[in-house]
Amino acid sequence: MIRRNIEPLITEAISDTPVILINGARQTGKTTLVQALTSGIPNATYVTLDDPAVRSSAADDPELGIVMGS
Numbered sequence: 001m002i003r004r005n006i007e008p009l010i011t012e013a014i015s016d017t018p019v020i021l022i023n024g025a026r027q028t029g030k031t032t033l034v035q036a037l038t039s040g041i042p043n044a045t046y047v048t049l050d051d052p053a054v055r056s057s058a059a060d061d062p063e064l065g066i067v068m069g070s
Contacts, residue, residue, distance in 0.1 A: 001036055002029065010037055014044060 013020050014037065022030045031048070038044035049055045 001032060004029070004033055007033070007037065010034070014038070014041060 010020065010022070010033070022034055024030055031046075035046050038046055047054060049058065
């Protein structure tokens with residue numbers, strides 16, 4: 001994996017923020033980066049809003065508090 005300058009900021013945010021959005025252009029390594037950074041963190045879950053069921057659930061009840069993994 002290519003090291004990204006943003007890695008330390010994401011790692012810091014993961015430690016004290018319940019939800020982190022990584023947004024950017026297609027095919028730039030966002031998914032690879034997040035999955036690599038969260039793989040060693042207990043209770044960290046990667047969720048993509050590309051999944052229509054997850055996106056619908058988040059839109060219908062954003063305060064539900066249940067994390068749906070993909």
